[in-house]
Amino acid sequence: MFDYLIVGAGFAGSVLAERLASQLNKKVLIIDKRNHIAGNAYDHYNEDGILVHRYGPHIFHTNSRDVFDYLSQFTAWRPYEHRVLASVDGQEVPMPINLDTINKLYGLALTSFQVDDFFKSVAEEVSPISTSEDVVVSKVGRELYEKFFRNYTRKQWGMDPSELDKSVTSRVPVRTNRDDRYFTDTYQAMPLHGYTAMFERMLAHPNIKIMLNTDYHEILDIIPFKEIIYSGPVDEYFDFRYGKLPYRSLEFKHETLDKPLHLPSAVVNYPNEHAYTRVTEFKYLTGQVHPKTSLVYEYPQAEGDPYYPVPRPENAEVYTKYKKLADETPGVHFVGRLATYKYYNMDQVVAQALTLFKKLENKGKPEKVLGK
Template sequence: MFDYLIVGAGFSGAVLAERIANELNKKVIIVDKRNHIGGNAYDYYNEYGILVHKYGPHWFHTNEKKVFDYLSQFTEWRYHYHIVKTYVDGSLLPIPINMDTINELYGMNLTSPKEVQAYFDSVKLDIKVPQNSEESVLSQVGEDLYNKFFKNYTLKQWEIHPKDLAASVTARIPTRVNRDNRYFTDKYQCMPKHGYTAMFNNILNNPNISILLNTDYKNIINEIPYKTMIYTGAIDSFFDYKFGKLPYRTLRFEHETLEKTFVQPVQQINYPNDYDFTRIVEWKHATGQQSNMTTITREFSELATDSSEKYYPIPREDNQRLFEKYRDEADKLESVIFCGRLADYKYYNMDQVVARALMIFDKKIKA
């Protein structure tokens, strides 16, 4: 008899399993249909010894000391700022848009945050309450920067025009009035020193935790006795799509290893207007590995199918209404706890997933 059956071995499932096993001394079994733990954060060493993230880049950043301290129990860190450049008009320019971006793109000589803000004020559109992603960007940086940096990138990422996407999609993209070229400004920015998979192994290293991989929970649900389920998978799948399927974006990756120390000046370069991939990542910039070989990964965004991985919930009002039907059904179940990006049909950063799992443990499980 297990006290908890947890569906999914990603951040939500692993954190809740660890808390239940260590703090409550109860028995947990985790079931995952993949052949590994770690969910989308899973990483591995490829045939050339380069540490690669299988499901796309995961750059850890947070302002939450509680989350950082919690994960620090299970990993050492390599402190690292995430630096991104964008290929626009034949040049690699800083993103988020900052003082250097404006100066390099337009041949200007802005020297103070006040001058940069004055420039933004002179070009941005007067939209008090943006109603969609297009208006969100236009209200911050105006039409030219929107067209060069955001419009086509968003179209590639979502295959939906920005004016048909929720304002929240681009509202989380920052702009700067100084020369700060870090993509994030969070207090804690780092990578697990030995990789995410090693960190997950430490999180789940408890005799109270059993793990069953390569298994669809629906195939064993009647064979394993348990008291409570924690479900971190897709909520529409749990209810056998009774109201219809929630749409997602998926990602496809092309990996290439080259006999060079580095091929990019930074770990990520975005391509909003050229090619059909959205970005190229070079892993060694972030991991700090020393090698005369380097691996790069091109990332393509596509509409998810039944057989593909689900990455990004598509933030549109009709999708939210459909999700709410499933959430109402979930609220009726007393013996199932729903948690995570797929279960909540909501995009979370890694630290947000961890914070939510810790909150659910404190308020719903421990209590």
């Protein structure tokens, strides 16, 4: 008899498996329908021996010391600050938009103060700011919105930024200085030997059994367990009772070139050209030295594996109904990007999983200990 059946071996499922096994001595079965652990963060050496991320570029960044310390038990790190260029008007310019972006794009030599004035002069007054269009036009005006955000977003999400919640484009800041890092978090690093190696160490506990190539439906009636931790899509768990929650998908096209380096930076975004949104060159991320180089192109799709919850009010409404159902389902705990329908980064999923662990841990404690 297992104490927990954990569905999904991504960050959400693996963090819980590790905590429950190592801290509470629980017997855990973690399963995944894919043929590997690590969920969407899975990386592997391709046939040319280059470390690549099968499901698109994963860059670790967090402001949470707790999350960073927790993961540091399972991996050493390679310091890495991510930089992205956007191909706009025939030039490759820094993204997020910063002082250099504006100067290069328009052939100017503005200072930080002047670019701040420039943004103010082109910004549109929008109130309230509720959509992904509002966020951008209220900061940098319509022209820059159209050059950098409108078409990228339409391609990525299959809908106009005006139809998406403000949280989507709010992920990308606008700067008046020359900082060209994609993230400004306190901790920015890549697992030194890759994500999969980190997951292998997390799951290497005698109380944890791993079963791959297995959908949980296949084993529900065969393997005895007490409780479920579920990190798959929440609507699927409830047989789409309130309809399908939309998840945006991607097709990843991997390519290896017979030269050591190809792109001018780790990622180049293509808001206005091509069917793909961005190209990533893995060696920038991993620091690997190799005579060849591997890239991935991301082609957004409506159908396929669910990768992105789609943040917009009508979807939030449907999710609220599923959330109520989830809360009322005893013995099943929903966690992760798909099961809680949240556009979460890896660190946010780790934090969410650690919070659920605390709840499970406290459930077993007498109340007076809880009150301490």
